[in-house]
Amino acid sequence: MNGRGIVYLVGAGPGDPRLITVLGRDCLRRAEVVVYDRLISDALLAEAPPEAERIFVGKAAGEHSCPQEEINALLLHHARAGRIVVRLKGGDPFVFGRGAEEALACAEAGVAWEVVPGVSSPVAVPARAGIPVTYRELAAGFAVVTGHCAEGDRQDWSVLARVETLVILMGLTRLPEIAAALLFHGRGANTPVAVIAQGTLPGEQVVVATLGTIAGDVARAGLRAPATIVVGEVVRLRERLRTAGSALDDLAQPDLEDLPHVLSFVG
Amino acid sequence: MNGRGIVYLVGAGPGDPRLITVLGRDCLRRAEVVVYDRLISDALLAEAPPEAERIFVGKAAGEHSCPQEEINALLLHHARAGRIVVRLKGGDPFVFGRGAEEALACAEAGVAWEVVPGVSSPVAVPARAGIPVTYRELAAGFAVVTGHCAEGDRQDWSVLARVETLVILMGLTRLPEIAAALLFHGRGANTPVAVIAQGTLPGEQVVVATLGTIAGDVARAGLRAPATIVVGEVVRLRERLRTAGSALDDLAQPDLEDLPHVLSFVG
Numbered sequence: 001m002n003g004r005g006i007v008y009l010v011g012a013g014p015g016d017p018r019l020i021t022v023l024g025r026d027c028l029r030r031a032e033v034v035v036y037d038r039l040i041s042d043a044l045l046a047e048a049p050p051e052a053e054r055i056f057v058g059k060a061a062g063e064h065s066c067p068q069e070e071i072n073a074l075l076l077h078h079a080r081a082g083r084i085v086v087r088l089k090g091g092d093p094f095v096f097g098r099g100a101e102e103a104l105a106c107a108e109a110g111v112a113w114e115v116v117p118g119v120s121s122p123v124a125v126p127a128r129a130g131i132p133v134t135y136r137e138l139a140a141g142f143a144v145v146t147g148h149c150a151e152g153d154r155q156d157w158s159v160l161a162r163v164e165t166l167v168i169l170m171g172l173t174r175l176p177e178i179a180a181a182l183l184f185h186g187r188g189a190n191t192p193v194a195v196i197a198q199g200t201l202p203g204e205q206v207v208v209a210t211l212g213t214i215a216g217d218v219a220r221a222g223l224r225a226p227a228t229i230v231v232g233e234v235v236r237l238r239e240r241l242r243t244a245g246s247a248l249d250d251l252a253q254p255d256l257e258d259l260p261h262v263l264s265f266v267g
Numbered sequence: 268m269n270g271r272g273i274v275y276l277v278g279a280g281p282g283d284p285r286l287i288t289v290l291g292r293d294c295l296r297r298a299e300v301v302v303y304d305r306l307i308s309d310a311l312l313a314e315a316p317p318e319a320e321r322i323f324v325g326k327a328a329g330e331h332s333c334p335q336e337e338i339n340a341l342l343l344h345h346a347r348a349g350r351i352v353v354r355l356k357g358g359d360p361f362v363f364g365r366g367a368e369e370a371l372a373c374a375e376a377g378v379a380w381e382v383v384p385g386v387s388s389p390v391a392v393p394a395r396a397g398i399p400v401t402y403r404e405l406a407a408g409f410a411v412v413t414g415h416c417a418e419g420d421r422q423d424w425s426v427l428a429r430v431e432t433l434v435i436l437m438g439l440t441r442l443p444e445i446a447a448a449l450l451f452h453g454r455g456a457n458t459p460v461a462v463i464a465q466g467t468l469p470g471e472q473v474v475v476a477t478l479g480t481i482a483g484d485v486a487r488a489g490l491r492a493p494a495t496i497v498v499g500e501v502v503r504l505r506e507r508l509r510t511a512g513s514a515l516d517d518l519a520q521p522d523l524e525d526l527p528h529v530l531s532f533v534g
Contacts, residue, residue, distance in 0.1 A: 014384070018290035021280065021386060025289055092390050100399030100504065107508050117281070117391035119288060123359050124384035132367030134413075140421050141412030143430060146401075154407050159429045163410060237367065241374045 005079035007106050008086045009093040011118015012036075014128075015200040017043035019119045027116055031086040033078045035071065037097075039090050039226065048086070053078075068098055072105035079111045092120040096146050096169060120144075122167040125199030125228040129206050130238040138233045139164035147171020147178050147229070161185035165232035172197075172227040176215040182231065187211055192235035197223040208235060272346035274373050275353045276360040278385015279303075281395075282467040284310035286386045294383055298353040300345045302338065304364075306357050306493065315353070320345075335365055339372035346378045359387040363413050363436060387411075389434040392466030392495040396473050397505040405500045406431035414438020414445050414496070428452035432499035439464075439494040443482040449498065454478055459502035464490040475502060 008027045013019035020028075028034065028047045036045065038058030045054060055074065057066040078085045093099030093115055106113035122144040123133055133142040142165035145155055160166055161182045171178050172195070183189060189212035197205045209217040211231065275294045280286035287295075295301065295314045303312065305325030312321060322341065324333040345352045360366030360382055373380035389411040390400055400409040409432035412422055427433055428449045438445050439462070450456060456479035464472045476484040478498065 011386075013288065016290070018293070019288045019384060021286045021288055022292055023283070023285035026285070092386075092394070094394045094399035094401065095390055096401050098403065100402045100508075103399070103508055104504070115394050117286060117386045117394050119278075119359075119384045119386055120390050123362055123387050127359070127361045127382050127384050132361035132370070134361065134363050135367045136365065141410060141427075143408060143410035145408030156429060159426055160408075162423060162426045163430075237371070241367075241370055 004082045004084075006084055006112040006114065007075050007079050007102070008084070008114050008116055009099050009103055010086050010088050010116045011092040011120075012040055012044055012088050012090050013119040013200075014091055014121040014124040015039070015041070015198070016128075017041045019124065019200060020044060021116060021118065024116045024118060027084075027086050028088065030084055032083040033085045034088055035074060035078075035085065036088040037090055040088055044088065068101060072102055075102060076105065076109050076111055079106070079113075089118070090121070092118040095120050095122070095144070096148075121199060121228055122169060125196050126167065126194070126230045126234075128200045129194065129196045129204065130241040131194055131230055131235055132237060133165045133167060133230070133234060135234050135237060138237070141165070142167060142232075144169065147174050157181035158185045161187040163232075165230065165234050168229040168231070170226065171229050172218070172223065172225045175218055175229065178229070179211050179215050183211055187231070191231060192233065194230045194235045194238065195223060195227050196230070197225070197227040199228055206238075208238065271349045271351075273351055273379040273381065274342050274346050274369070275351070275381050275383055276366050276370055277353050277355050277383045278359040278387075279307055279311055279355050279357050280386040280467075281358055281388040281391040282306070282308070282465070283395075284308045286391065286467060287311060288383060288385065291383045291385060294351075294353050295355065297351055299350040300352045301355055302341060302345075302352065303355040304357055307355055311355065335368060339369055342369060343372065343376050343378055346373070346380075347376075356385070357388070359385040362387050362389070362411070363415075388466065388495055389436060392463050393434065393461070393497045393501075395467045396461065396463045396471065397508040398461055398497055398502055399504060400432045400434060400497070400501060402501050402504060405504070408432070409434060409499075411436065414441050424448035425452045428454040430499075432497065432501050435496040435498070437493065438496050439485070439490065439492045442485055442496065445496070446478050446482050450478055454498070458498060459500065461497045461502045461505065462490060462494050463497070464492070464494040466495050473505075475505065 010024040010027050031048045031052045033053045034048045035055045057071050103113055143163040144167045147168045148170040191211040193211050193214040194208045195218050207218050207221045277291040277294050298315045298319045300320045301315045302322045324338050370380055410430040411434045414435045415437040458478040460478050460481040461475045462485050474485050474488045
């Protein structure tokens with residue numbers, strides 16, 4: 001085995017390509033092979049050298065994604081051939097998405113690997129939509145779960161119903177069942193809920209309702225996956241944080257034009 | 268009011284200065300005023316222009332930190348004077364640490380603000396220590412809480428005892444009480460626990476034990492705050508992820524010397 005090969009598991013962040021870390025971008029700029037998922041932005045892929053091999057392993061519309069064993073084998077193959085491999089994953093590599101399985105595959109095969117954490121969607125997507133997951137007196141903690149079928153079925157909703165702020169990823173198609181489960185386990189029907197699609201991106205869409213009404217409102221709004229669901233009193237802060245901010249929309253900020261503005265709070 | 272002023276609430280990440288986001292660093296490079304806490308690295312402060320005013324508002328040893336009202340007033344004052352203010356906070360600005368209160372102070376005062384999410388310690392610190400907070404079949408979710416006095420007292424430990432992966436920030440001095448509360452509410456004494464001090468930094472220290480023994484082991488090891496506590500079966504993965512990795516310590520990697528290596532898994 002060529003000793004030079006290594007796999008960097010790099011978090012791409014929640015969507016906005018400027019939310020990758022400096023270290024992650026540095027890795028990408030040295031990559032010889034980039035193995036990436038759906039939802040990775042072209043802007044990030046463009047950071048890798050032109051001659052780097054780019055391998056898409058995500059799920060195209062209507063097709064199955066590359067089986068995990070094949071992805072693992074691909075990473076090992078290129079690292080063993082002595083290449084610098086960047087495995088670019090949405091959000092943080094170790095928050096769902098099987099990043100840890102890829103790390104373990106490397107470790108067990110004796111292939112060098114490192115993890116470069118990323119900005120994680122369950123915190124960043126609500127934040128950019130004006131919802132802090134923690135707030136004094138409202139939430140001294142938060143929980144993050146997946147609502148995705150196989151793992152969603154494992155969730156103990158009786159516990160999750162009692163968490164101050166609950167963030168659910170990959171739960172959009174099962175939102176009616178999730179809301180029903182939380183209501184069944186005693187969460188109040190008036191609990192505020194936000195569903196955010198295209199989070200941190202220019203096409204961001206946010207629907208705010210209550211646990212009792214959210215499923216219908218989201219269906220009517222026609223939101224599409226991936227989406228982030230936030231359940232808890234902190235959702236109410238969005239109105240207070242945004243209302244005041246929106247009043248500033250007409251402010252002239254000529255000197256700031258080239259400053260990184262992504263949020264909708266200010267023009 | 269000068270329309271140009273703005274407050275950027277920027278997450279500095281978990282410690283390693285290379286884990287700031289590209290967007291966060293861009294903000295810092297344009298800052299006219301940087302308002303920062305304890306634990307912000309000199310390397311990050313050096314990213315701001317030399318002429319930028321740097322204002323420390325953290326807690327020095329044995330002293331009280333700047334009251335929150337004073338920090339809010341400071342941010343408003345400089346933004347109203349038309350300055351680009353970067354409020355640089357450890358981790359993510361909206362995960363504890365009162366970032367949302369600062370945003371609300373801006374919003375209510377009609378001052379423009381934006382949040383630039385950061386890599387959050389509760390995910391990144393364990394990750395860099397070889398512990399993924401989620402893992403198929405072990406944890407389909409995680410919860411993050413503060414163990415800090417006032418808010419720690421608010422926690423419902425009967426709920427938290429049932430969460431698959433529980434990450435506790437600011438809980439080191441109260442570790443004996445926290446462990447006791449989790450045990451009291453039925454979490455098994457053999458549940459693996461890791462406590463990580465100086466996470467993501469060269470001086471990182473990790474103690475791994477069980478819920479029954481962790482308080483004593485950490486006291487003997489003399490870990491100092493800030494520390495990240497991880498409770499759950501995922502802690503066991505560290506051994507599998509690291510053991511294999513450490514076997515690579517002697518690998519010659521001449522071409523990689525200037526690549527960003529921070530992890531202990533390889534050379």
